[in-house]
Amino acid sequence: MDQLTQAIINGGQTTIANVLLQHYREIGLTNAELLVYLQFKRLMDQGEAFPDANQVAESLGETSNTVFQHLHEMLAKKLLTIESITAADQKIHDRYNFDGLYEKLALALKKQPSEVTDTATASGENKRQKVFKSIETEFGRALSPMEMESISKWFDEDHYDPEIIELALREAVLRQVYNLTYMDRILLNWHKRNLTTAAQVEADKQRGIENRLNSAPKPQRQTGGKAWPNIPLFKLGEDPDKQ
Structure with a gap:
């Protein structure tokens, strides 16, 4: 042979x-x-x-x-x-x-799908691919097969909006935490709080900023770096004890 x-x-x-x-x-x-x-x-x-x-x-x-x-x-x-x-x-x-x-x-x-359905499907796939590429770009490396599967589950099982995933990526990058586990915790937290769109997440962040500003202690009026003392007012020559 x-x-x-x-x-x-x-x-x-x-x-x-x-x-x-x-x-x-x-x-x-x-x-x-x-x-x-x-x-x-x-x-x-x-x-x-x-x-x-x-x-x-x-x-x-x-x-x-x-x-x-x-x-x-x-x-x-x-x-x-x-x-x-x-x-x-x-x-x-x-x-x-x-x-x-x-x-x-x-x-x-x-039977071939209608043009509208075909366009919508293509648009959805493009958004998915954009998310994959954004994560790879920010992480500075190629994703592993298991990471790819985890991201796919965000779409297919959790039904997260692509823009929501992009926001979670931005939060992770701001904190310099480059892993999917951290992103998943962010997404789960938003889901539990019923924040399902990018607009809702942004509005919630803005409310948080406003609440922190409103709850901050008001500064005393100062001149030359020192606060004014609380001085009672009375006319010269008058006995202050009789006021």
Whole structure:
């Protein structure tokens, strides 16, 4: 048996539906993202539920940051999720789930949505991507897959408005705390106080400033840095005890 035949047998096969190759651009998948997906699927078909992004990057001749960026884009477009499962060894493991890719593909094969719906969907995805990019810019690094999944949950499970998340990011940056845990506490605090829009958050902050100003002690009238003494008034020559 020659070397090529041996490699083919040992490497196994990765099957890709032709319908995906025909319509992948209709579901928002770019050429680069498709290649990333194929590499991840190859490793997953070989039994790796959570393949190493560095291994994928090596196969593609790209940097790991580039691969993470493509994963981030697929998470933002709901083509990918990251799940935590309990394996046979009773330990919790992470795994990639690309079911969203095929769910969108099924929708794409049905009747095309109206222009209004299509525009609204595109607008929503753009806002999500803007949030991801803003966080990466402020943190000064690429987000990890788990961080990407956490941010996606803010949208899909907690239904936070993108502008609210941007405000939480601003609060974290002002305090020089560059992590999602701190942002999550801010968002949860606003949610408990029923502050669900950026306008409500800004109004609440303004009320807080006004309340602090109103409750501050009023300064005494001073001249030359000293307070005036409390001096009783009476005419010269009069007995002050008779006043």
